[in-house]
C-alpha cells in the first residue's frame with residue numbers, strides 16, 4: 001500500500017469541521033464533500049457532489065446472506081450495507097451537548113456486506129466502514145468513509161471476494177488456482193487486511209484500525225478518515241494473526257500472538273512511538289490441538305492474563321472453501337479451559353488454572369485482589385461471557401440478524417467474573433458478577449473508564465437486551481458493586497458499543513458521557529450521548545442517513 005492512498009481529499013480538509021483546524025467549525029450549514037474516487041463496483045456510483053446516502057430500499061434478492069422477505073426487521077438499516085463510500089457534514093443536534101465534549105469519536109465496523117449482487121453471510125465479513133463524530137462547542141460534524149484495505153480495493157476492482165475474510169474465501173476458478181491459494185494461505189498472502197474490528201489511538205497519536213490478521217493493521221487519519229498506510233511491525237516476532245484488541249495506554253501497547261504450530265501464545269509489548277514489539281514471554285497451551293481463540297485479553301497493573309478457551313483455532317477449517325458452523329474454529333470441551341497469568345516485568349507464568357468452560361469475545365477489565373498486607377492473592381478478570389455457548393457465532397450471521405420474527409432468539413450472556421488464585425491452587429472460579437436479568441441476559445461490546453484499566457473498578461458500559469430480540473438492543477450501565485444495571489432502550493433501535501468519555505478533571509469513575517451510534521428503526525442513524533452517571537440521554541446528533549451497525553470505538557481529544 002502506498003504511504004498515502006487518497007491524495008485528492010483537500011476538498012474534505014477545507015470543508016470539514018474537524019478538531020484542531022480553525023476552518024470549518026462544526027455547526028455551520030450542511031456541507032457536501034467532493035467525491036474523489038472512481039465509481040465503485042461495490043457501492044453505488046456517487047454524484048460529483050455528495051448528498052447524504054438515501055435511506056435504504058429493498059433491492060434485488062441476494063445470492064448469499066440474502067435479505068429475505070420485505071418488511072419487519074428485514075428492513076433494519078443496521079444490517080444494510082452503507083451505500084456511499086464517504087460522506088461528511090454538520091449534524092443536527094437534539095438536546096444539549098456538553099461544552100466540555102471537545103474531540104473526535106471514531107467507530108469502526110464491517111459496514112459493507114455487498115459486492116454487486118453477492119452478499120456476505122456473516123457480520124464479521126463486511127468491509128470496514130469508519131464513522132467519525134467530531135464534537136466542539138455544542139456542535140457536531142459527522143462523517144463516514146470506507147477503509148481502503150487491499151481486500152476492499154481488490155473487491156471493488158474485481159467485483160468479488162479476493163482475500164480470505166472471517167468466513168468467506170475467494171472461489172478458485174480452477175484446480176491450479178486452488179493449489180495457488182493453499183500456498184498463499186500458508187504464506188499469509190491470501191489473508192484479509194480488512195481492518196473492520198476496532199480503532200485505537202496509540203500513545204504517540206497515531207490512529208490504528210485493527211482486525212485479527214496482523215496485516216490488517218492500518219493507520220488512518222482521524223480528521224479526513226484517509227487510509228494513510230499499513231502499520232508494519234519492525235521486529236522479528238512474525239505471526240499472521242493476533243488478538244484483535246491490544247491493550248493500549250499513553251505509553252505502551254500489549255498484544256497476544258497465538259502460535260498455531262506449537263500451540264501457545266506469545267505476549268509482546270511495544271513502546272508508544274515505536275513499531276517494534278518486544279517479546280515478553282510465552283504461554284504453552286494446556287489442552288487441545290491448537291490455541292483457544294483470543295479476540296481480546298485483559299491486563300492488571302503487573303500482570304497479563306492469557307485466556308485459553310475451548311473454542312480453538314482449527315487448521316482444517318482454515319483451509320475449507322465453505323464456512324463451517326464454527327467458522328475457522330472448533331469446540332474442544334474435552335481439552336479443558338484455562339486462565340494463565342504472566343508477570344509483565346519478568347515474562348514468567350505466576351498462575352495457570354483450570355476454569356469452567358467459557359465463550360467470550362471481550363474481556364472488560366481485570367485487577368489484582370490484595371490481602372491486608374497488600375500482597376496480591378488473586379486476579380479478578382471480567383468478560384462478556386456467552387454461557388459457554390458457541391451459538392452466538394451463528395446468531396451473528398446476517399440472515400439471522402435480518403430475519404427477526406419477534407421470537408426471542410438471542411442466546412444468554414452475562415458478566416463472567418474469573419477469580420484466579422495466585423497461591424498455586426489448580427482451579428480458578430467463574431461466576432456471574434451480577435444477576436444477568438439486570439441487563440436482560442444480553443451482554444457484549446463493553447467499555448470502562450480508561451483511568452481504571454487494570455485497576456479496581458465499579459462501572460462497565462455495554463450492550464444488553466430487552467427481550468424478545470435477536471441481537472443486543474439496549475445500552476446498559478453495570479454497577480459491579482451494587483450489582484445492578486441502568487438500561488437505555490428505544491424500540492427497534494440497534495445501538496453499538498457505548499464508549500465512555502471522561503469529563504476533563506473528573507474525580508468520579510462515572511463522571512462523563514457514554515457515546516453510542518444508533519441505527520434506528522425508521523432507517524435513520526444518530527450518535528447518542530448519555531450522561532454516564534444517570535444513564536439518561538443528554539443529546540443526539542443526527543446523521544441525514546441510516547448507519548450500519550459497527551463494532552468498536554475510540555476517542556481522540558482535541559488537544560492531543
Ligand SMILES: CC(=O)/C=C/C=C(C)/C=C/C1=C(C)CCCC1(C)C
Nearest residue numbers: 124164165166196197211212241328
Ligand atoms: C470483525 C471481527 O470482530 C472479527 C474479525 C475476524 C477476522 C477477520 C478473522 C480472520 C481470520 C482469518 C482470515 C484466517 C485466520 C483465522 C482468523 C483470525 C479467524
Ligand SMILES: CC(/C=C/C=O)=C\C=C\C=O
Nearest residue numbers: 197361392443444472551
Ligand atoms: C457483536 C458481538 C456480539 C454480540 C452478541 O451479543 C460481538 C462482536 C465481536 C467482535 O468484535
Ligand SMILES: [Fe+2]
Nearest residue numbers: 197244295361
Ligand atoms: Fe471486538
